[in-house]
Amino acid sequence: EGDDLAGLGLVRDSHNEPLLAVRSDGPTGVHVTDVNGTVICVAGPPEDGGDGLEMMVTRAGAPYRRLLLGLSLAIELLRAGELHLA
Numbered sequence: 100e101g102d103d104l105a106g107l108g109l110v111r112d113s114h115n116e117p118l119l120a121v122r123s124d125g126p127t128g129v130h131v132t133d134v135n136g137t138v139i140c141v142a143g144p145p146e147d148g149g150d151g152l153e154m155m156v157t158r159a160g161a162p163y164r165r166l167l168l169g170l171s172l173a174i175e176l177l178r179a180g181e182l183h184l185a
Contacts, residue, residue, distance in 0.1 A: 119132065121170070152174060152178070
């Protein structure tokens with residue numbers, strides 16, 4: 100039960116209200132959901148084994164596309180070891 104929240108992160112607005120949840124999907128991928136649990140984005144390494152991050156934004160994720168761009172940058176910087184959590 101203690102591992103239920105492993106790999107879970109929240110994106111909050113300026114009023115500290117949750118906007119998105121980011122949950123690990125195995126060792127290399129993530130699912131991003133809105134506050135209702137609707138998947139708005141899935142991301143992971145490229146299928147060809149190259150560097151970078153591939154993302155698929157669902158139709159429900161369209162309103163969040165700018166936020167998802169920033170989130171993808173943060174994920175990639177974390178994976179590269181260039182960003183450290185406080």
